[in-house]
Amino acid sequence: MLFGKVTWRRAKNFGRLVGRICKGTVGEITDGYNAHRTGSFADHAKSRAHAAKESISSAGVTIAASAKTIQEDLQSNPRINAPALVVSTLAFLVASGGVDGDGGVPDLDLLAGIDAHRSIFTHSIISGAAIETFLLSSASFVSIAHSFLPERHDPIWDSIAKHKDRYVLAASQGASLGIAYHLFVDSTADIGAYHDLPVSLPIEGHEAIAGANAAAEAIDVKHKDQKRHG
Template sequence: MTKENFLRLNEELKYAVMKTSARDLTFLTSNIPLLVIYTTNRRLKNTKDIVLKIGKYFSLEGNEFYEAFLNKELKKYFNKKYKKINNNIGEINEDIVNFIKNFSKYIKENPKTNITTILIFILGAYLGSGGVDGDGGIPDLDLEIFGMGDHRSIFTHSIIAGIVIEVLVLFSIITIDMIYDKLPKEHSEIWDLIHEKKDDFLLNFTNGVSVGLAYHFTIDATIDGTGTYKNLPFSAPLEVHQFIMGANAFIEGIDTYYRKFTNSEKFKENINKLSFLQSFYKKVKIFYLNKIGKAKYLTNKTKNN
């Protein structure tokens, strides 16, 4: 992007914001706490669901093994599991082949847009991880913010970082929706592209960031696991710090898996889940306007009397 294009976008954004009422901007910022609640709750819910599924699986397997042991049918039990593993391997191979076919089809459908979407995901993953070695990126911004003495801050080396990035992106999506029709009639085509593809581009970016964060946290909890959190509200041995880091990697990774990171209908449902925010916004706005209208009416009535 040239300097001229950037300046034009900046001026058009200022124009749109100036055309947006202070009341609308206030309601826009009021969405932030709701977005924080939404993104945090989803992460915890997805983690709870997968933990329950894993627990249920091991419970069933344990009961089956115990029954086989009591009935002296362990050989039959292990043969059954061996066959199941082979079937699962076959299904995995089939899934890999289908993924490659679908991915190729996805690229061919709209090469320019879809390749851009993938590159945005990769960019997000790189910013989240800091690269293959897991050094740098968003988590290590604590070095710039707090200094070396506070490296591995809980604010940048936990799901808090993922929540902050996602909230900023979702807030951007809602903001674009609000100000788009207030842009100058003769505005840059870039705004049209952003408005049309904002869900795919921005949400793929957040998914990429989450993948990168989960990777970075995993590296810090294992290969580079000698460091400790510097601002935990309690002291703990190294193993506890590693466990907390690993738990954050698990939560962020699981949430990303459930969100998906492809241009699919399930993926697009993420932004649709925010419809309750728009509904809430409209209801509060109507309530607020009614209150203002009633107050003005009473004020005018008092003056007239």
């Protein structure tokens, strides 16, 4: 399943980040259990959340590095890649909500009401996977539709079919970068709590989750399947 594949790729990025944050699963469980026995679990959780937040504070650097990847593609062949850069930029702005990170794809949960805001389903790598799935499915539809065109048709459809993979990749990269940027803003400047987490966490934990998802989505910009996109 396409959605499962693109989600799994992001999940591996997220898992690597969590692995760097944690001292080790057994150690974390032991420390948490000991803290619970001594009645200091809340302080322990808060300290670990602080550590996680510090560990993922490099998400901004990751986002910048991913943006540089797109820039380098443009410089390698400006004539061919300039249109793709336009697509990436537009996708970034739509997905992020703009330079203030307000709106965009993650904030679509507001359609369900203010109480639904900061959902883990929209403010995470899940939204990035959903957007990429939609884009790849659209590319497949273009190929199918093009194959059924009559022999005499507008040449623009041939051009769209020929370059669709390049533009889907550009849109996917821009959207991922936009979502990562939005989540980074949510984890640093526009701090808020997720409303639908299965466990209660201090606000630092919510910041850490948003930051880790931002970093994982930004990393995915460089990990997208180049062969499939063209």
